[in-house]
Amino acid sequence: MQRVSAPYIAGPTLDDARRTVARLNAEGKLATVDVLGEEVRRPEEAEAIAAAYQETLAAIAADGLRAGVSVKLTALGLEIDRDLCRSLLAEVVADAAAKGRFVRIDMEDSSCTDATLELYRGLREAGRDNVGIVLQSCLKRSLADVAALADLRPDVRLCKGIYIEPEEVAYRDPDEIRASYLRILDALLEAGSYVALATHDEWLIRRSLERVAGRGSGEYEIQFLLGVREERASELVSAGHRLRVYVPYGDRWYEYSTRRLQENPAIAWTIAKATLGRLAPRRGR
Ligand code: FAD
Numbered sequence: 001m002q003r004v005s006a007p008y009i010a011g012p013t014l015d016d017a018r019r020t021v022a023r024l025n026a027e028g029k030l031a032t033v034d035v036l037g038e039e040v041r042r043p044e045e046a047e048a049i050a051a052a053y054q055e056t057l058a059a060i061a062a063d064g065l066r067a068g069v070s071v072k073l074t075a076l077g078l079e080i081d082r083d084l085c086r087s088l089l090a091e092v093v094a095d096a097a098a099k100g101r102f103v104r105i106d107m108e109d110s111s112c113t114d115a116t117l118e119l120y121r122g123l124r125e126a127g128r129d130n131v132g133i134v135l136q137s138c139l140k141r142s143l144a145d146v147a148a149l150a151d152l153r154p155d156v157r158l159c160k161g162i163y164i165e166p167e168e169v170a171y172r173d174p175d176e177i178r179a180s181y182l183r184i185l186d187a188l189l190e191a192g193s194y195v196a197l198a199t200h201d202e203w204l205i206r207r208s209l210e211r212v213a214g215r216g217s218g219e220y221e222i223q224f225l226l227g228v229r230e231e232r233a234s235e236l237v238s239a240g241h242r243l244r245v246y247v248p249y250g251d252r253w254y255e256y257s258t259r260r261l262q263e264n265p266a267i268a269w270t271i272a273k274a275t276l277g278r279l280a281p282r283r284g285r
Pocket of ligand 1: 079108227
């Protein structure tokens with residue numbers, strides 16, 4: 001299980017994440033570090049995850065690494081107590097701000113979208129600008145979300161979306177998802193947003209890069225998951241693009257992966273997706 005999963009996760013400990021980020025930095029790549037945790041059921045678990053993020057931020061700062069963090073709001077207690085989640089998120093973002101670091105709020109399934117955007121808006125209206133969100137091109141609502149958020153000029157990671165969504169809210173056809181991605185990208189660029197292009201889809205990378213051609217590194221970056229298309233990532237760095245790698249670490253992942261592998265031993269990519277979408281199968285499970 002460890003052999004199959006190794007490329008997609010830094011390892012179980014913070015030291016593993018530090019080493020991985022240092023290696024990526026040496027290759028000219030930036031990082032965003034995700035502390036793995038599964039759905040939390042008790043406030044103490046959410047508090048422990050928030051504390052792990054603060055430890056991570058301290059380590060990143062101590063090592064002078066070029067990295068920020070990515071957080072999932074359900075891991076900070078979104079589904080137990082929204083106020084607890086709001087306050088834990090505010091603490092992590094304040095801590096990151098004090099260390100000059102950026103916090104990306106990952107986007108989870110569509111049942112979380114409104115709450116995620118509301119908490120994000122709250123932080124921005126409170127004056128925090130070291131925080132960004134994610135929009136998913138599979139969701140039919142995302143273009144409208146760009147318009148609704150325009151007053152904040154949000155820093156947005158744009159991805160296809162990893163969650164299995166009902167057809168009333170999401171596109172299913174891969175071409176429609178790609179077309180939606182490019183429409184949202186155009187709208188974000190038009191609105192003056194900084195955009196993180198999070199996709200390994202070569203067709204989409206090329207179309208997206210055509211759209212950002214001539215823009216400086218202060219306007220966009222490319223994001224890949226750890227262990228996926230590393231050579232392509234290096235090529236993009238050599239071509240002068242700012243590129244960030246999503247680096248998950250944590251011991252809880254091993255428990256999770258073992259279960260996933262038992263369910264479906266053939267598919268290693270499922271594991272990579274699981275690091276992002278580990279909360280995804282809630283609907284069908
Ligand atoms: P795909 O069509 O899945 O893949 C395109 C191509 O990439 C494949 O054809 C193949 O050539 C290559 N590829 C794919 N897997 C592998 C592999 N294991 N090894 C080698 N090559 C491979 N989703 C969310 O819902 N919320 C988030 O917050 C979120 N954050 C993300 C952050 C980052 C940095 C990235 C890269 C993705 C994130 N995602 C998130 C996941 C995203 O939504 C997609 O589900 C995921 O990236 C797969 O879509 P794709 O665009 O890469 O295209």
